[in-house]
Amino acid sequence: MKRALITGITGQDGSYLAELLLPKGYEVHGIKRRSSSFNTARIDNILPDWHEREARLFLHFADLSDSTSLIKLLCQIQPDEIYHLGAQSHVRVSYEIPEYTGDVTALGTIRLLEAIRVVNFKTKFYQASSSEMFGTTPEYPQCETTPFRPSSPYACAKLYAHWMTVNYRESYDLFACNGILFNHESPRRGETFVSRKITRGVARIRAGLQEKLYMGNLEAKRDWGYTPEYVDAMWRMMQLDRADDFVVATGETHSVREFLETAFAYAGLDWEKYVEIDARYFRPVEVDHLEGDAGKAERILGWRPKVKFHDLVRLMVDSDTQLLEDQLSGHLARSASARD
Amino acid sequence: MPAALITGINGQDGSYLAEFLLAKGYRLVGTTPDRTSDQQLILHIRDRIEIVETDLLSQEWIEDLLGRHKPDEVYNLAARASSRDLWTQPVATGDLNGLTVARILGGIRKIDPRIRFVQASSSEVFGNTAETPQTETTAFHPRNPYGAAKAYGHWITAAYREQERLFACSSILYNHESPRRKIDFVTRKISQAAAAISLGEEKELHLGRLDARRDWGFAGDYVRAMWLMLQQAQPDDYIIATGETHSVRDFCAAAFAHVGLDYRDFVLEDAADCRPPETGLLAGNPAKAHRVLGWKPAVGFQDLVRMMVDADLEAIRSGEIHARHALSNPSSSRTNSANSTVQENPS
Numbered sequence: 001m002k003r004a005l006i007t008g009i010t011g012q013d014g015s016y017l018a019e020l021l022l023p024k025g026y027e028v029h030g031i032k033r034r035s036s037s038f039n040t041a042r043i044d045n046i047l048p049d050w051h052e053r054e055a056r057l058f059l060h061f062a063d064l065s066d067s068t069s070l071i072k073l074l075c076q077i078q079p080d081e082i083y084h085l086g087a088q089s090h091v092r093v094s095y096e097i098p099e100y101t102g103d104v105t106a107l108g109t110i111r112l113l114e115a116i117r118v119v120n121f122k123t124k125f126y127q128a129s130s131s132e133m134f135g136t137t138p139e140y141p142q143c144e145t146t147p148f149r150p151s152s153p154y155a156c157a158k159l160y161a162h163w164m165t166v167n168y169r170e171s172y173d174l175f176a177c178n179g180i181l182f183n184h185e186s187p188r189r190g191e192t193f194v195s196r197k198i199t200r201g202v203a204r205i206r207a208g209l210q211e212k213l214y215m216g217n218l219e220a221k222r223d224w225g226y227t228p229e230y231v232d233a234m235w236r237m238m239q240l241d242r243a244d245d246f247v248v249a250t251g252e253t254h255s256v257r258e259f260l261e262t263a264f265a266y267a268g269l270d271w272e273k274y275v276e277i278d279a280r281y282f283r284p285v286e287v288d289h290l291e292g293d294a295g296k297a298e299r300i301l302g303w304r305p306k307v308k309f310h311d312l313v314r315l316m317v318d319s320d321t322q323l324l325e326d327q328l329s330g331h332l333a334r335s336a337s338a339r340d
Numbered sequence: 341m342p343a344a345l346i347t348g349i350n351g352q353d354g355s356y357l358a359e360f361l362l363a364k365g366y367r368l369v370g371t372t373p374d375r376t377s378d379q380q381l382i383l384h385i386r387d388r389i390e391i392v393e394t395d396l397l398s399q400e401w402i403e404d405l406l407g408r409h410k411p412d413e414v415y416n417l418a419a420r421a422s423s424r425d426l427w428t429q430p431v432a433t434g435d436l437n438g439l440t441v442a443r444i445l446g447g448i449r450k451i452d453p454r455i456r457f458v459q460a461s462s463s464e465v466f467g468n469t470a471e472t473p474q475t476e477t478t479a480f481h482p483r484n485p486y487g488a489a490k491a492y493g494h495w496i497t498a499a500y501r502e503q504e505r506l507f508a509c510s511s512i513l514y515n516h517e518s519p520r521r522k523i524d525f526v527t528r529k530i531s532q533a534a535a536a537i538s539l540g541e542e543k544e545l546h547l548g549r550l551d552a553r554r555d556w557g558f559a560g561d562y563v564r565a566m567w568l569m570l571q572q573a574q575p576d577d578y579i580i581a582t583g584e585t586h587s588v589r590d591f592c593a594a595a596f597a598h599v600g601l602d603y604r605d606f607v608l609e610d611a612a613d614c615r616p617p618e619t620g621l622l623a624g625n626p627a628k629a630h631r632v633l634g635w636k637p638a639v640g641f642q643d644l645v646r647m648m649v650d651a652d653l654e655a656i657r658s659g660e661i662h663a664r665h666a667l668s669n670p671s672s673s674r675t676n677s678a679n680s681t682v683q684e685n686p687s
Binding site for chain 2: 098102171
């Protein structure tokens, strides 16, 4: 039985990845941070009861800012594969907490790589790189050889972690992959991210609970894919004979405006009546065009996305509509993660 | 009177920069990690500058420093660097060489966004690049934790310039040497060995790959370029290099010739110490600095080598350096010499 460790298992990607690995027969271990409030909503549906004998999903307390906790955990679990998804992952928030973002997102990755070097060098390592690293590059579509041009503290930290992953592969011969994932969304996307903010807003506006949706730059173009397909690409990378870096994207780009139009239209609403532009959301320099070329992933991993933009928007609107209905009718126990 | 804050003032670059700014009439505050750190290089100006012990890993300390001393300009030179440390303690390297840049920029944004900032970036950000010579638009490909941390510092500087409108520049410094270079850097190792051997104090010099090539300039010229960047109307990034490369062999030949010797009689290439050949040749194209800053290096390669050998001759004669002691430590004379690629001063 293979053993996998997932950092960031309580997040969007980690929860889908755990669901992918468990049926493949993996024993899955996840790291969670100590928090005063419950933070496992996305994986509650797959978390076994504590008394279940056949449990193959385990959560451990550890922290990316604490090297010792990581080394102890690797010694204890001895994972075959580590999927490093944990990060301070919000681009806008990173401007407010750049040092923390650098500590967790960049140094956290180095701490984990060092822990692997110390504990067991045969462990395979997946690093969640990000299309934000391309930032303001004038070149598109972006592929594995496109020069990076990060423009936020988050993107700088992700790029730092990316290069460290490359360095450990090239100099120590560690099996270490960077998955350069373009935007990937789902009903489990955090509510502060633009896609989910829109679909949740649409559901609430249609239900009469909200009048306006405040947005920033509508012209930003992103390459939006469906998360469950993206975690499959991660797993495929880890099954290769030789570690490498891959862009994971749909190859289609759509603006935030298109996302709004599609989501509101699907709900039978005219977006222009509800959306207000709030200048506070603008940056002096915007990352305005991310469009990935996943040709290498298709060629080498045999990976191809099936869910494209319009389907993605619809399934997210449907999910938020359902979630809201459940909440309104008192079915609070039914969580977002249990439904899709 | 303008005021400047220099982190890592006690290193090679910090000491040259301090002399340069004092001559321009600046009020100077310099940081050192603690009271016990080596202040040899700034002893002669010690009474004209304010030295502050600072924990550059602490956001609070940095903000306190900026608030209390109110500098007009900040020069961030502090870094962990040595040819041997490129791979050791990568988290500590990242914390100081990388995250401290974010801490200072965050501090400037909060305390006074008018403060001008220059980051000592490094040619190591180019690492395994396929493009030679490199310009400000060459894609980065750092090949070790030191280079990756410097690349982070570089990008976060650009991010604060663009997103927060700070006057923040990166000076992409290629190797810059001087008589103040530490002995674990290959240039100083050669100059000191040439001096010691010519005085009969040493017999031979062990080095790594002699054909490794570098773009070597004089540290005193490079700190002037950093100052020039902060006097422009607009902040920007600049390559600071000579535009010439020379091999370690060239450096040996020039150094030994200066004392009337043939390096081939004394220099041994230790194959065992050689790392695999590097893929990228780090050679900078300083055209933009010439054009925009009007900067040109005043000290050429031959002059640089002679200056370093002369200084070592003087130091050995005066008893300041005990050649035998300096060269007898096998780890310092035989460690990856040809790969001593980094230039910032350890803080």
